[in-house]
Amino acid sequence: MEFSSSQKLCLHLISSAYQRCRLSEQICRLSVILTRSSSSSPSLRISISDTGIGSSLEEFQNLRVSFTNAADNWDGMLSIKTTSINDSEIHNYQINLKESGSSRITSLTSDSKNGAKFSGSEVCLSSFVNSDLLLAEIHSLLEKVLILNIPNVAIQLVSEDFDVPESRYEKVFLANTCKQLPISASSLELLKFGLGDYVLKHGNNLSIKCNSCFTSWEDLKVGVACCTENRLHTELVMEAVIVISNMSIQNTTCFREYGDKTEVLYFKDFSPCAMSQSSMKALKSIDWKRYGLHLGGIVELDGTALLEWENLPTDTHIDIVLHSYLKQYPMVIPTPRKMSQLERSIVKRAVKLSLDDLKANHSGDFLSSRALQIRNYAPDLAQSIAGLILSSSDLDFQRECFSLLGLQSQDVGTEIMENSIKEKIVSVIETNDKDPDKSKEIAPFLFEEDDHIHEPDVEFQESDFTYLDPDLDMF
Structure with a gap:
């Protein structure tokens, strides 16, 4: 070395x-x-x-x-x-x-x-x-x-x-103390709250949370994932945590070292290090638009990987940490070529799963580009459906529609009905905006009572990593 x-x-x-x-x-x-x-x-x-x-x-x-x-x-x-x-x-x-x-x-x-x-x-x-x-x-x-x-x-x-x-x-x-954790906390849990505190303390430059920018931990949107890959008697673990925060642009006293860019904090075997080229290629290959994000490019600065975003709100910031380590000790380190392939695969997988976790917890905030385009039509569609319901002369049909919408009286105004229909449309869009390989849920109908929604007979679960073929270029 x-x-x-x-x-x-x-x-x-x-x-x-x-x-x-x-x-x-x-x-x-x-x-x-x-x-x-x-x-x-x-x-x-x-x-x-x-x-x-x-x-x-x-x-x-x-x-x-x-x-x-x-x-x-x-x-x-x-x-x-x-x-x-x-x-x-x-x-x-x-x-x-x-x-x-x-x-x-x-x-x-x-x-x-x-x-x-x-x-x-x-x-x-x-x-x-x-x-x-x-x-x-x-x-x-x-x-x-x-x-x-x-x-x-x-x-x-x-x-x-x-x-x-x-x-x-x-x-x-000292270990970050904004969130009290049990002694039995896993490495991923420690990393999750460690990055959260890093964000709340502006890169750990402060000894306590910045009260000017954040009121509590709940201000942060967090997605986590942990993947393992077993190959050649080596168990490689990759942990990924993504934190999205909002800081008012009017607060000029606090600043971020890299502005609106995202520094990808990378750890290898519990030590900070520069991100490898294979890991950066993995980040480039992710379909960020599926999560409503537009990656403009990746800049390398003195071994630091910086992600540049397009159309990201000025008050929004994204922080990412990746931690790769070999589980067994003493370590059996694969050859550089095979290790590069392992890292590229497992980095992409871990980041995608952490984005999926983020989206599952905050679905309305991370719609794909396609879902966002569809959602733009929701107000007009809700207005048209409300007009059809209110103009109908069939009182039984109207009563059933009001019941399904959760409205108590036919005397409610047009605006209330339009908002209720729009909420259901947006809910359907969010439910369907999922990775087709991950979810086999039956899409809900717009006018379907909860008791009538059937669950799929077979629940699909993603398997863990499959073995990599060294001669196969997966990307």
Whole structure:
């Protein structure tokens, strides 16, 4: 695994420490501390420590850093302290990333734990990177990590120049707390409420929900899905959450980093990462118009996928998070070609199912383009039907129509009748605006009492993922 700079290496080391905390059954602390003394040394000391399960040398053996960048001048040395709960000692190592083979690792004298039971790791390095830029990158990473909503990890970020008074910066990142969740909450539930809090706090830039833009969690429209794919003894899980929110355009004090574009937040094995080309192709291949959305295009900006929308209301914003991870441990990773095909298929499936969930919960808000066109005729059609009913000389026919419409008296006005008929027409349109492969429901009649609507004899259920043929291009 090669990194283009020591900054990127630091982000990877933080993600690895977060993983060790996540796998622990205990409450864990992860600390990232950046310190320097301007007068004595221009280098920045970076310490990444955690109280997770402890690390192993295998985590560091394949690390590579490109040293061609003149601005990234450092010696390539990592100092590592680590111990697991069952170890009697704290193991100390030095790794020289400028070397290769077994000579890059030096074992140092271990420290006794004197019978104490604890686990954890610390990785230190010194570099001449810009501390402000590195701090901003780490801050952005940790804001995104909070979306995973892992409850047992508290993260501390500290930056200080000992020679500059009042230069100390400190922030604690905790799992989002806008919605209280049970301990048994699934990974998908945690991700759902993690993204919701991310939206309510404007990208986790706020410590609490923005009361200027949102009154409660119920302001958000949410769709979720989880898919699995089993292939080559590997179980790949893909979780997708889509949140649609509305923020008044009159509120100029709050802003979104990418304006009306949607940043697709992508996690792989519980770490934020850039979205792959195969996953972006999957997003392009989705029939967004089926859900009343018009995708204008996808822009890639520094590894971030941004979706551009056409005809999206100015007060509406869409947030999407995707999380892909291999369920078993240790991980059996398929070849890049097969993994690319797996990701493309499972991303498309997960996003479509989350859109279906969103539509099922808010059907009137996510009609397809075709349904929206049909619905435009509802007022005229309702007016014509109401006119036929009211102009009829058959009083029994009129009474039956009034009864079916739920109207109590024939003395009601034309407007009330038209509105009642229009509501039934729109209801029929929404019921029929579904994926034909998913629903076998019999479409309701406009004038049919609920007791007369028959359910289908056989209920159709979608199967889970089918196996992919590596030689078959499904898209």
